Amino acid sequence: MPVIGLEVHAQLRTDSKLFCGCSTDYHDAEPNTHTCEVCLGMPGALPVMNESALDFGLRVSLALGCEVVEEQLFYRKNYFYPDLPKNFQITQYEFPVGVDGSITIQAGDGERAVGVRRVHLEEDPGRIVHMRNRSLLDYNRSGVPLLEIVTEPDMESPEEGREFLQRLRTTLEYLGVFEPLDGAMRADANVSIEGGSRVEVKNISSHRGAERALRYEITRQRNMLKRGSEAVLETRHFDEETGVTRPMRTKEEEADYRYFPEPNLPLIRVDEGMAGAAAEGVPELPDQRRERFREEYGVTDEHAKRLTAEKELADFYEDVAEAVEPRAAASHVVDELLGELNYRELSLDEWFEGVGRETAVEWETEIVEMLRGGEITDVSATDVLRDVLDEGRSPAAVVDEKGLTMEGADEALKCVEEVIGEHRETVEDYLSGKEEALNFLVGQVVRRSRGKISPREASDLFDERLEEEK
Amino acid sequence: MSAREQAESVRWGAEDPSGLLEAALEGARADDFNCFVTVDTDASPGDDDGLLAGQPVAVKDSITTEGLETTVGSKILKGYEPVFDAYVVERLREEGATVVGKTNCDEFCMGSTTETSAFGPTRNPLDPSLVPGGSSGGSGAAVAAGHVDLALGSDTGGSVRNPAAFTSTVGLKPTYGLLSRYGLIPYADSLETVGPMTRTVEDCALLLSAIGGRDPRDSTSRGERKRYEPTGLDEPVRVGVIEELVEGSDDGVKREVRDAVSSLDDAGHDAETVEMEGLDHVVSAYYVLAMSEASSNLARYDGVRYGAGPNERGRYDEVFAKVRGDNFGDEVKRRIMLGTYALSEGYSDRYYRKALLARRLIADEFDRLFSKVDLLLSPTMPVEPFRLGEALEDPLRMYLSDVCTVPANLAGIPAISVPAEEGEAVGVQLMGPEFSEELLLDAAREVELVR
Numbered sequence: 025m026p027v028i029g030l031e032v033h034a035q036l037r038t039d040s041k042l043f044c045g046c047s048t049d050y051h052d053a054e055p056n057t058h059t060c061e062v063c064l065g066m067p068g069a070l071p072v073m074n075e076s077a078l079d080f081g082l083r084v085s086l087a088l089g090c091e092v093v094e095e096q097l098f099y100r101k102n103y104f105y106p107d108l109p110k111n112f113q114i115t116q117y118e119f120p121v122g123v124d125g126s127i128t129i130q131a132g133d134g135e136r137a138v139g140v141r142r143v144h145l146e147e148d149p150g151r152i153v154h155m156r157n158r159s160l161l162d163y164n165r166s167g168v169p170l171l172e173i174v175t176e177p178d179m180e181s182p183e184e185g186r187e188f189l190q191r192l193r194t195t196l197e198y199l200g201v202f203e204p205l206d207g208a209m210r211a212d213a214n215v216s217i218e219g220g221s222r223v224e225v226k227n228i229s230s231h232r233g234a235e236r237a238l239r240y241e242i243t244r245q246r247n248m249l250k251r252g253s254e255a256v257l258e259t260r261h262f263d264e265e266t267g268v269t270r271p272m273r274t275k276e277e278e279a280d281y282r283y284f285p286e287p288n289l290p291l292i293r294v295d296e297g298m299a300g301a302a303a304e305g306v307p308e309l310p311d312q313r314r315e316r317f318r319e320e321y322g323v324t325d326e327h328a329k330r331l332t333a334e335k336e337l338a339d340f341y342e343d344v345a346e347a348v349e350p351r352a353a354a355s356h357v358v359d360e361l362l363g364e365l366n367y368r369e370l371s372l373d374e375w376f377e378g379v380g381r382e383t384a385v386e387w388e389t390e391i392v393e394m395l396r397g398g399e400i401t402d403v404s405a406t407d408v409l410r411d412v413l414d415e416g417r418s419p420a421a422v423v424d425e426k427g428l429t430m431e432g433a434d435e436a437l438k439c440v441e442e443v444i445g446e447h448r449e450t451v452e453d454y455l456s457g458k459e460e461a462l463n464f465l466v467g468q469v470v471r472r473s474r475g476k477i478s479p480r481e482a483s484d485l486f487d488e489r490l491e492e493e494k
Numbered sequence: 495m496s497a498r499e500q501a502e503s504v505r506w507g508a509e510d511p512s513g514l515l516e517a518a519l520e521g522a523r524a525d526d527f528n529c530f531v532t533v534d535t536d537a538s539p540g541d542d543d544g545l546l547a548g549q550p551v552a553v554k555d556s557i558t559t560e561g562l563e564t565t566v567g568s569k570i571l572k573g574y575e576p577v578f579d580a581y582v583v584e585r586l587r588e589e590g591a592t593v594v595g596k597t598n599c600d601e602f603c604m605g606s607t608t609e610t611s612a613f614g615p616t617r618n619p620l621d622p623s624l625v626p627g628g629s630s631g632g633s634g635a636a637v638a639a640g641h642v643d644l645a646l647g648s649d650t651g652g653s654v655r656n657p658a659a660f661t662s663t664v665g666l667k668p669t670y671g672l673l674s675r676y677g678l679i680p681y682a683d684s685l686e687t688v689g690p691m692t693r694t695v696e697d698c699a700l701l702l703s704a705i706g707g708r709d710p711r712d713s714t715s716r717g718e719r720k721r722y723e724p725t726g727l728d729e730p731v732r733v734g735v736i737e738e739l740v741e742g743s744d745d746g747v748k749r750e751v752r753d754a755v756s757s758l759d760d761a762g763h764d765a766e767t768v769e770m771e772g773l774d775h776v777v778s779a780y781y782v783l784a785m786s787e788a789s790s791n792l793a794r795y796d797g798v799r800y801g802a803g804p805n806e807r808g809r810y811d812e813v814f815a816k817v818r819g820d821n822f823g824d825e826v827k828r829r830i831m832l833g834t835y836a837l838s839e840g841y842s843d844r845y846y847r848k849a850l851l852a853r854r855l856i857a858d859e860f861d862r863l864f865s866k867v868d869l870l871l872s873p874t875m876p877v878e879p880f881r882l883g884e885a886l887e888d889p890l891r892m893y894l895s896d897v898c899t900v901p902a903n904l905a906g907i908p909a910i911s912v913p914a915e916e917g918e919a920v921g922v923q924l925m926g927p928e929f930s931e932e933l934l935l936d937a938a939r940e941v942e943l944v945r
Contacts, residue, residue, distance in 0.1 A: 061576075061577055061578050064799060065794050065799075066576065066577065066578075066799075066800070067558070067564075067566075067571070067574075067576075067679040067680070067794070068557075068558040068576065068578075068580060068675075068676065068677040068678055068679045068680070069578070069676070069677075070675065070676050070711060070712050070713070071713075072710065072711060072712075072713050073713065100790050102789075102790050102793060102837070104793065104796065104810075104811065104814055105810070106796075106798055106810045109794065109799065110793065110794045111793035111794050111796060112790050112793055159810075161798070280838055280839045282789075282790070282834065282837035282838060282839075282842070284786060284787075284790070284837055284842070284846060287682075287683040287684035287714075287787065288675075288683050288712070288713060288714060289713055290713055290714060
């Protein structure tokens with residue numbers, strides 16, 4: 025059984041950096057335009073604590089059930105690297121924001137609490153872009169607040185690693201402290217298998233990457249064991265492109281960071297006011313919301329779980345469920361909408377960006393309403409949804425134009441019956457397994473309806489109608 | 495005329511800021527003692543308003559000045575022009591002063607003689623064959639030579655008081671946190687502070703009044719802006735004379751300091767001998783802490799972003815090593831190496847943490863003493879000024895001569911050095927509890943009056 029622990033770094037979406045007033049909104053900016061003397065480490069500049077980063081850290085600690093550390097201190101972690109403007113990083117060490125929390129994940133058939141050892145704040149280094157024979161430095165990221173979340177070695181499979189990261193991300197999003205931008209969440213993993221040493225895998229930058237990296241690393245270690253050798257204690261680098269982990273130069277791991285307290289930042293005392301304000305900033309969390317969805321809306325646990333997995337989706341669902349029957353809304357959103365979005369590799373956010381969030385809510389509500397009111401069939405509903413997503417038109421417009429109302433549906437069904445009656449032989453061919461025969465039948469329906477009935481719809485109708493005879 | 499009187503004349507329109515600046519620039523350009531590393535020939539005259547109306551001020555090269563080269567006496571910062579003014583420099587300008595130039599100092603303030611500067615030693619205006627003390631020797635000498643009445647220094651373990659003693663001027667190390675360190679290029683953050691250096695106690699108080707105030711950019715800044723106007727002591731005070739420090743000093747120093755004590759006694763004050771525990775450990779504790787912090791603070795000078803070495807090529811660690819190897823002086827390298835060692839795994843318990851403990855004990859000892867006396871008195875320097883080159887040959891002797899000044903830095907309390915006798919290179923050091931600057935300045939003024 026593998027043993028896995030994670031160290032996750034998440035950028036906090038404070039307005040300004042951890043120790044200076046520079047804006048953190050640098051993702052589309054030119055290199056080195058979001059910098060000042062403090063985050064460039066110029067001589068004489070001093071760090072000043074960003075209160076809101078601390079508040080965010082406290083919120084996360086509370087949400088993960090951590091014990092908040094009342095007296096916190098920043099340290100200097102000393103090492104030379106060009107992405108560190110001061111050649112030391114200001115980070116919490118002995119006295120972090122929170123300790124001893126947990127996140128519950130799905131593990132096999134049941135659930136398991138993965139321990140969170142500590143949650144601490146630190147400054148992000150800059151970014152290095154390696155070119156063929158030189159390296160470019162961009163310090164826009166330098167000093168952005170990072171929250172490091174360190175787990176106990178409580179995970180046992182790559183899937184669990186992925187699940188943990190997903191849960192953590194959802195929680196951070198629920199707390200409003202995290203924005204899933206490029207590189208905003210990064211992880212290192214500690215992996216070992218029975219009878220082997222612990223290997224640290226660095227540079228994991230997505231959930232999927234985590235699963236791949238862990239899978240690769242576990243297989244590698246198992247293969248070594250099979251061959252009679254054993255994984256050695258080392259640090260390896262995960263290459264996202266090839267999905268492979270490679271050893272890092274030993275020099276990079278033998279660091280003595282010479283930690284000592286940062287003299288320019290006084291001890292932080294978390295008083296009741298700060299803790300209280302942070303507690304107020306902790307909203308209903310995914311697990312609580314899932315429970316409420318089941319109770320309040322009467323939806324199935326599976327639906328509740330899927331709906332609350334992302335905050336954006338849960339919010340969307342609640343807006344739809346406000347106007348229509350919640351169970352019908354849940355099953356349409358989970359079983360239809362998510363599937364169609366997924367098929368199009370479209371995120372909910374991207375859809376909102378395209379048509380506007382309010383419109384999206386309105387349209388989804390409309391489809392569920394028409395379905396519930398018996399105005400359209402399940403089959404037409406799917407058709408409508410596809411057009412709504414592909415063409416950005418309202419459900420009413422699609423229904424109207426295509427004559428997909430129940431009335432229209434009756435017409436279509438009548439038309440299909442007529443074609444079946446007139447081409448019995450072809451129908452028999454189809455039923456006996458000649459798939460091409462269906463094309464002819466569909467063609468007949470499309471022609472007869474003068475294109476009002478789409479080939480897809482006709483084909484669905486035949487499927488449904490002939491299912492019994494098959 | 496004191497700076498205070500001169501500023502007064504400027505405010506009345508009797509004196510012209512540009513004339514004052516011209517005179518100061520003339521002296522700074524001639525600079526017979528190598529006080530200045532940079533003279534701001536483009537400086538505009540000061541304002542005709544403010545506490546320091548029209549006053550030319552010399553600023554130690556460890557304090558940043560926007561657009562004016564700032565090197566802290568090091569080759570590694572040659573050509574570096576800060577993009578911001580230090581808080582205290584902002585304050586100078588707001589109070590009508592103008593910065594004439596940057597004064598010489600030991601490289602990264604690491605030295606007690608201003609000889610480790612990459613820009614050559616500063617000489618003592620009292621006797622050019624002697625050092626002016628350090629590390630703020632350029633500021634002390636600029637005041638002693640009469641180029642300016644007001645100068646800023648910085649004091650990590652005595653760097654303001656030591657040159658004040660050696661150049662027979664007044665130097666104050668304020669309470670840690672009274673003045674913002676924003677823009678003070680760090681040697682050892684937890685110990686150091688900016689400090690005024692002047693010819694008289696009155697001007698020292700004036701300069702301190704001008705540069706004070708709480709600065710949100712320095713989280714350790716705790717001071718309030720305040721006007722200090724020392725007049726001497728109206729009431730008798732209890733002065734504890736730290737006998738061990740007096741007794742351990744050179745004869746000339748001992749004599750001068752004892753004379754000053756008698757004068758205070760004669761003036762009705764209660765001078766008594768006190769024992770101070772832990773003095774054996776102050777120098778080692780100080781150097782362990784200072785060098786540890788320095789090893790981290792000086793890591794940023796790697797040639798990548800500013801200063802020396804932008805054209806070096808190679809792997810980053812090779813470039814860093816070359817730039818640092820070529821551009822740091824020996825004393826700086828020595829302190830970085832020792833500090834790195836003191837913080838290393840397996841050694842930090844023996845050195846860094848032990849030094850922190852010693853620091854706590856010294857602070858407690860001061861508390862105990864200040865429950866018995868109002869002020870403590872000692873020599874500022876246990877020796878008279880070294881001859882040029884003498885201290886470089888024997889760094890340990892130089893380190894040990896900091897025994898009187900480092901306790902105040904370890905404890906964060908204020909300390910002032912005032913000449914035992916006008917024109918003599920012996921300083922009397924007075925120390926008081928945290929934020930007792932008002933009393934300290936009055937007492938220093940009293941020494942001036944009764945000596």
